[in-house]
Amino acid sequence: MIRENQKILNKCQVIIDLLVLFLALLLAYYARFFNYSGEHLNLTYYLKTLYLLIPLYFLLYNFFELYEPKRRKDLSNELVGIVKANIFGLTILMSALFFIKEVNYSRQVFFFFILLNSTLTLIERVVVRRVLYRLRQKGLNKKFLLIIGAGRLGRRIIRKIKENPSLGYEIVGLIDDNVIKDKTVETVKVIGDISRLEDVINEYLIDEIIIALPLQEYDKLREIIKNCEKSGVRTQIIPDYTKYIPARPAYDDLDGIPLINIRHIPLDNLFRALTKRIFDVMVSGIGLFLCLPLFFVIAAAIKIESHGPVFFKQERVGLNRKNFMMYKFRSMKQQNDKESATRWTTENDPRKTKVGCFIRKTSIDELPQLYNVLKGDMSLVGPRPERPFFVERFREKIPKYMIKHQVRPGITGWAQVNGWRGDTSIRKRIDYDLYYIENWTFALDIKILFLTVSRGFMNKNAY
Secondary structure (H helix, E strand, O other): OOEOOHHHHHHHHHHHHHHHHHHHHHHHHHHHHOOOOOOOOOHHHHHHOHHHHHHHHHHHHHHOOOOOOOOOOOHHHHHHHHHHHHHHHHHHHHHHHHHOOOOOOOHHHHHHHHHHHHHHHHHHHHHHHHHHHHHHHOOOOEEEEEEEOOOHHHHHHHHHHHHOHHHOEEEEEEEOOOOOOOOEEOOEEEEEOHHHHHHHHHHOOOOEEEEOOOHHHHHHHHHHHHHHHHHOOEEEEOOOOHHHOOOOOEEEEEOOEEEEEOOOOHHHOHHHHHHHHHHHHHHHHHHHHHHHHHHHHHHHHHHHHOOOOOEEEEEEEOHHHOEEEEEEEOOEOOOOHHHHHHOOOOOOOOOEOHHHHHHHHOOHHHOOHHHHHHHOOOEEEOOOOEOHHHHHHHHHHOOOHHHHHHOOOEEEOHHHHOOOOOOOOHHHHHHHHHHHHHOOOHHHHHHHHHHHHHHHOOOOOOO
16 A cells, blocks of 8 residues: 655646646736737747746745645645745745836736636636545545544544545544453554553554543553654644634743633734725625615505514623614514514414515515614624524523634624525524634635525524
């Protein structure tokens, strides 16, 4: 069997990337000047830019971690890295040409180059992944893994590896002091206890070791790590407190003492928060202006069908647990404040009007919340805000529920576009809200807005 040699793969990847770079520039030149009879610089001048492009892109691809091992790297992250590298590459190239006063180069050539290089590099990376996946399916390019700890964490990592054969891991065995030798755990055999670690490493051809010990056995870590490092085998630890920290924990430093932030929130960054807020203000302002004629039609329909105000306002809990008044089109018959604050809306709720059924099903009743976004109470995208009565109820029953109040609530959210709205599982909704909070990007907001159009406006759970 052939074991992975990451250095060789990386060298091959660099060579392929440079060939793609050359091909993209060549195609970009001919795309611009094919059958063009006017004056322009010949191909030789454009190829000279490779003296800058080759080292530049090598550095950019390294900076955006495009030469990291692909076993655990998501393709979407690789795509984002490729796009970022090409945008930075174009900016640096055009700036360099400007400063050396080379103004005769065609901007269209470089624009085509960026599009072609991004597309071809992505295709190349997909093909490389597929080739590696096929090799691993045939038993080639495997990475041999030893797991220390046959408890809860050990069993969990075994299941994950078996669920994802494309990772290319083969587990050679388990080591544990509490399980007898030759016993199987999740179909993996225990091949010894921790005292035999050094012998096991020498006996088996091991590429990687994962330490998955419970907290009560952490006193053994020092000796385990010492033996692992003596053998030169790559070693990783799964901490037994993972349920208390996010999927992508942020690390800090206090004068040399490493700190793990229990909850990393990208929107704590001032620039990111400001970018999101500017986008919210622009879109909500334009949205209110464009929706004004529709507002008059809905308002007239509500007044014709039933007595009462056009708009319904209700207290909700928002950013930093501060209460605010959220606005909607009234979709129900008039009711007292206590009833509306403590009663959940059900599918065949008798309080709904005919117009109300329609505007709730299509989510038109939510449009006045654009005013809340403009005011700053809400965002276009974020966890849905809840009534104080239910917040107090859920905070005691659902772990991590209150974390949702560390960002602005939204008109739509990751949970809603995945079907978790209305009278559905609050726990599942919180799981999706936490994913959004911890993995926020501007691109994710745009994705959710697009998905809202197709999934959010007409949803079976919107009632």
